[in-house]
Amino acid sequence: MSRALTDAERRDWLRLARTENVGPVTFAQLVGRFGSAGKALAALPDLARRGGRMGGLKVPTEAEVDKELADGAALGARLLASCEPAFPQALAALDPPPPLIWARGRIEILNGSCVAVVGARVASAAGQRFARGLAAELGQGGQVIVSGLARGIDGAAHEGALPTGTVAVLGGGVDDIYPAEHAGLYARIVEAGCVVSESEPGRTATARDFPRRNRIISGLSRAVVVVEAELRSGSLITARLAAEQGREVLAVPGSPLDPRARGTNDLIRQGAALCEGAEDVLRAIEGLRGFREPDRDLFAGAGPLDPDDALRERVAALLSPTPVSRDEIARATGAPAPLVFAALVELSLADRCELLPGGMVSTA
Structure with a gap:
């Protein structure tokens, strides 16, 4: 079901999404189980206690939530919930979607046909030229270019797509401009494209924020193109996430003498499509259907679900780091x-397991 939230529901969604140990999987499970974020918030203390948590969960106060909403409004940003019509359809189709995102700029382009172009921060001049030209050609072909505003390939891709539309996904808040020298590029993207973040305004990105950012980059896109990447590059994480999400993955081949080509050449070796220009990308996504609506109804409410202590401990005993x-x-x-x-939700609230995208679970 797709519907707009009331102001009160939006505050409840924001409080629940910002609660300690509540990630996208736990959020979806809780709202689906209780039928609303407000009811889930009321049940949290008991659920965490039953899972084995000794202390209380850190839940944002009403004042903290109001401050985040005011900070976003001051930037001219909009908070979009995954159940709402304006939420990007591609992200809504993820299992699970991010519950909420902040968006600043032309929000309507988030529902366009998007292609991500990502790659090395310390990129070669040739790689940057290729990324800029590829983004420009894809933009002229009707694609919205998504990237992460980083140095190197990301910045070049945004530059190439500015005339036609580009989306910058940030690890920090929608006002966290990094690197600082991209302040001018950021301002132009806000004017001509859109900036997106899962984090609250004013937040400075840390290392743990970038995998979440990469998941949104790939989740928004029909295809991900990696231009240059070393073997331990974050761009390869984006490519892996894209493959798990059912997106097309393409890589630009390079010289075996250049370390920045090892990651892309390895992607091709593993089955990624070879990209030598915009035609390869357009051919890869030609005929792809739109993203279908998720099969679940977050507002249905599953009724009383009360696993007993014995079942909860049997479940905990079956978990491992794998x-x-x-x-x-x-x-x-x-x-x-x-x-x-x-039972898994209760254990996750108690820090005894981690609920992962794709229906997976491990010990915390």
Whole structure:
């Protein structure tokens, strides 16, 4: 179901999304179980206690939420919830989607046909020229270019796509301009494109924010093109996420003598499509259907789900650092899947497990 939230519901969604140990998976499970973020917030203390948590969860106060909303409004940014019509359809189709994103600029382009162009921060002049030209050609072909505003390939891709539309996804808040020398580019993107972030305004990005940012970059896009990347590059994480999300992955080949080509050449070796120009990208996404609506109704409410202590501890004993599917845990216990999923949420709130995208779970 797609509908706009009331002001009160938006505050509840924001409080729940910013609560300690509540990531996108836990958020979706809680709202689906209780039927609203407000009811989920009321149940949190008991759920965490049942999961084995000794202290209380850190839940934002009403004043803290009001401040975030005011800070976003002062920037001219808009808070979009994953259940709302204006939320990007591509992101809404993820399992699970980010519950909320801040967007600043031309929000309507987020529902255009998007292609991500990413790559090395310390990029070669040739790589930057290629990324800039590729983004310009794809833009002329009707694509919106998505990237991360970083130095090197990202910046070049944004520059090339400015006349036609580009989206910058940030790890910090929508006002966290990094690197500082991209302040002018950032201002032009706000004017002609859109800046997106899952973080609250005013937040400075830390290392743990970039995997979430990369998931949004790939999630917004029909295809991800990696121009230059070393073997341990963050761009390869974006490519892996894209493959897991069912997006097309393309890589630009390079000289085996250049370390910045090792990552892209390895992607091609693993099955990524070779990209020598815009035609390769357009051919890869030709005929792709739109993103379907998620099969779940977040507002349905699953009714009372109360796993007992014995089931909860059986579930905990089956977990390990190696991610395994929640369905596999349910099969191993022999208990109904909804009860097992409810137990996993309680364990995650108690820091005893981590709920991962794609229906996977591991120890925290």
